[in-house]
Amino acid sequence: MGIRSRKRCAGREDGERRGPNGLSLLPWLLMGMGSLSHLVSGEAPNPWLGMAGLLAFNALYIAVVLRAFDGSRRATTTTWVLLGALAAVTFALAIGYGREWLLLCPLLGLALGAVARGARELRRLTLPLVVAVGAVTFWRDGWDSIGIVYGTFISTMVTAAILALNETVAELRATREELARAAVERERLRFSRDLHDLLGHTLSVIVVKSEAARRLVPHDPGAALGQITDIEQVGREALTEIREAVTGYREAGLGTELDRARSVLASADVEPVVRRSGPPLDPAAEALFGSVVREAVTNVVRHAAATRCEIAVRATPERTRLTVTDDGRGGAAADPFGSGLRGLAERLAAAGGTLTAAGAPGGGFRLVAEVPAAPGAVEGATSRGR
Structure with missing residues (x-):
């Protein structure tokens, strides 16, 4: 069975949490290739003026979206001035050239959505932008321009919604980590x-x-x-x-550790689900499984970023199996365990058992510990069966 390492997962965690950045909106500048093609074909009047306007649009767009992903600069006066300049250049090019140049309007919507993520700013700015774009595109291209108007509205709202949601998720993750540390x-x-x-x-x-x-x-x-x-x-x-x-x-017993696990998981805003079935365990197995539960729960609250953790204990006359499954981030295949799990694996091996860890089906992480029943327990269960 493949072994998953939470350490590597935690190492990649920061990169995953950064989410989108300004570079993610730059490829949309390819929508301006139609404008460039219009200039190169010689059909556009005043091509040098159009080229200067296109270069100014690209420079302003790049400056605005990069500042929009910098929390310290997004809401500054400079950013709003650059966004206003971008809007002026966009409408000037759309009015002066029409046709392919109208595709710059959805790009203006992307920039506006990246900067104005709050509901109040969106209500105040999106409608005037869409009305102005509709007036210009209808004047230049008639009813065929309705797609440009729709694209401008959608690009503004979807960009703002996605980025606002990303900020909310980042705040929730930070809060959950703080709860786990607490x-x-x-x-x-x-x-x-x-x-x-x-x-x-x-x-x-x-x-x-x-x-x-x-x-x-x-x-x-x-x-x-x-x-x-x-x-x-x-x-x-x-x-x-x-x-x-x-x-x-x-070396607390399994019952004590399960109670502690419920308390720690609940305090870390992780839903605990505990199931136990089968006959009572011998004291050695109780202590051993208690250690596994404690180490597994510690890893869940520190590294997994999970919302649910299920602990299942199933004892039979032959073997006892403990499974700890969370719905957080699964690890990557790597060196078996950290020091805590490695020590538990050695103790389980000394007792004739095994400890395995891997990604859970559907995402998350699963830790499975198994030990054979003590000879006395097996004999007792056999006698009761007779």
Whole structure:
């Protein structure tokens, strides 16, 4: 089975999020080839003036669309002045030459849609532009120009809609990443708070008894020895509690990790879907699958940009299978895993199991972990079957 790497997917993520830029609108300048052909054929009056006008149109169009994709310059006075100059050149060429030169009007619509993406600007500018284009094209070309009018309207509205939608999607992605980071930070804070609550009282007792022992040593060594014995006992108990807390955090049972997964995914605005079927697992499998769930969910909230994550556990008397599937970005075929998944793959292999990862059908990412049932569990299931 092919292995997908989230690392490479994350490496390409920035490029995917940039979306369209000013260069994406430059190929539309080929619509002006008809005007150039009209000049070259010698049919156009004042060809040198027409050539100068065409060059001015191209230069203004390029300047406007490049500035339209720069957030710091799109709404500036300079951009609107350049757009006004582009409109003046467009109408001057359309009025003076007609015919193929009328195709410059939809290009003006593209430039307007790229600059005026807000609903208010579009309502204020699109209708006057379409009316003016309709008047000029009808005067020059009669009813045959209705396609130019329609093309100008569509190019303006579609360009503005697509670019506005792209901005909205970028903002949503940024918000989802922030929510994912906040969910991870809350989990770290929870663990830190748990350790603080666990150690605060114990360390206070150790400090107080240490001070008492220091004061008693010169006067009552026997009492000081009793305090030191108490410190040793408290320290041993604290060490045991810390080990239990860390083990409980790192090796929590599958049920606990599934509950945590629901909470973390919901906090990151990812819909959690958890399904579990079959007999209970042995403690070793519980801890192992709990680690897989934790690592998989961490990858989902950090890298997948998903909206839905499904976790399915299916246990049979012979094998147990855990599947974590998200609808985010699938990785690219590459080096198997990052360090977290690689360590889990080694632990599963030591238990006779497997860990595989690949793109999910229809998009997304799927992580599958399988382990054989413990011999005792198989025997018990066989006896119950008898």
